[in-house]
Each structure stands twice: as C-alpha cells, then as structure tokens.
Amino acid sequence: MEKITFNLTELHKHGTAFFEFLALRKQFFVDQLGWDIPHDDDVEMDQYDNPKAYYSLVLKDGKVVGGMRAMATTAQWGSHTYMLRDAVDGKLIGIPADIIPHAEVTPNVWEATRVVISDTLGTHAERSECLGLVLDGVVEQATAQGATEIIALCPPVFARTLRQLGYPAKIIGEPYTNLHDDRRYVAMAMPAVRRSIEKAKQAAAITRSTHIAQQQAVHAPSKI
Numbered sequence: 001m002e003k004i005t006f007n008l009t010e011l012h013k014h015g016t017a018f019f020e021f022l023a024l025r026k027q028f029f030v031d032q033l034g035w036d037i038p039h040d041d042d043v044e045m046d047q048y049d050n051p052k053a054y055y056s057l058v059l060k061d062g063k064v065v066g067g068m069r070a071m072a073t074t075a076q077w078g079s080h081t082y083m084l085r086d087a088v089d090g091k092l093i094g095i096p097a098d099i100i101p102h103a104e105v106t107p108n109v110w111e112a113t114r115v116v117i118s119d120t121l122g123t124h125a126e127r128s129e130c131l132g133l134v135l136d137g138v139v140e141q142a143t144a145q146g147a148t149e150i151i152a153l154c155p156p157v158f159a160r161t162l163r164q165l166g167y168p169a170k171i172i173g174e175p176y177t178n179l180h181d182d183r184r185y186v187a188m189a190m191p192a193v194r195r196s197i198e199k200a201k202q203a204a205a206i207t208r209s210t211h212i213a214q215q216q217a218v219h220a221p222s223k224i
Helices: 008-014 017-032 083-088 124-144 158-164 197-206
Strands: 002-007 054-060 063-072 109-117 149-154 184-191
Touching: 002 008, 002 124, 008 017, 017 054, 017 063, 017 109, 054 124, 063 124, 083 109, 083 149, 109 124, 124 149, 124 158, 149 158, 158 184
Parallel strands: 109 149
Antiparallel strands: 002 054, 054 063, 063 109, 149 184
C-alpha cells in the first residue's frame, strides 16, 4: 500500500483517485450507514469538499482503498467553515451545538473528516496499515501548514485505535447518539506529530491477525 496527498489544485496528478474516494464514501456512509447527506448514484460529496480541503488517500494495486479529508480550523468557504464549528454555530442538523466546549479558529488546529476504508481490505492488519498511512498523510499536510493538533468527531473506541497506531488521542467533548445510524460519536484530539517507528511496529504486532475489523465512521452525518 502507498499513500498520496493533495488538494483540489493537484487532482490532475492522481487520475481518478479523488472520484474513487468519493465513491468509496458513498458506499460506506450512504449505502451502509444510511446517512442523509448529499450524494447521487455514484459518489458522496458535501460542502466541505471545497478548495480549502486537503486529502490523504491510500492505494493498493492502483486503486483507492482508504482516505480522509482535512482542513484548517481557519477555513471558510462561503457560509461554511469547518464541520465542528458549523455544528457549534447551529448550522448543522444532527450534531449537537455543545459537541465541543469551544470551536477553535487557528492555523494550529486542523479538523479531519470522512475517513473510510474499503471492505476489500479483509484483515485487521491490512485495515490498520491503511488507517495508519491515511493518518500519516494528514499529519504531513497539517504540519506543513504549521498545525500542531488535529481534531475529529469519531466513535469513542477510535481513541484506542489511534493510540495503538502511535497517535495519542484524547476525548474533548461529550458523546452523543446519532439518529441516522444509532451509533455514538465524540470529539477527540491528537497531536499533529509523526508517530514513532517503534509505536508503529507495536501497532503492527498487535493487529497481526485475520480478524475483520468493523468499519467506524469518523464523524456523524450532517445536513444543512
């Protein structure tokens, strides 16, 4: 597996990778979880897929098997900022306004959203490797822009997964249950620092099995 990172100005360098990522998102968030978010028969794409967004994708045999979107908390495109801030401002249906105590607006903090991993990765070890590469790409992009922290809205168990991969995460809000998929989500933060090789090796040892891990959504559905 290999990772690629880009923003909208660099889509042409990576063929159909961006479209494949949007299609993978549609398969998971819409077809599997039943989220009420903008989509058509092929792809899912929302208001945060704009020129302020950055993407970290993972390829296997030339096909996208995982990815994540990220942007600085200073991002603004039209009436939209970033997802958690828009939720706090009451712009999103389905995410509580008190999901986090305070919505940061600083280049030091980035938000990650829409993480997805393909079902074609059948083992826990493969999925963990993919997620680790996705996170590595996001951290590289964020730190290149001066970020020191990354926040996201995730299932609570995701904090443990991130720690196993070498990215120490902490809960920063109160969990809530999403009405679309009946799953619990909570805001969390992790340092935007490259994980140590030793931690990565430990994570690989922990996840070396043939168990198929359940996909987890990084944030709850939203609708203007």
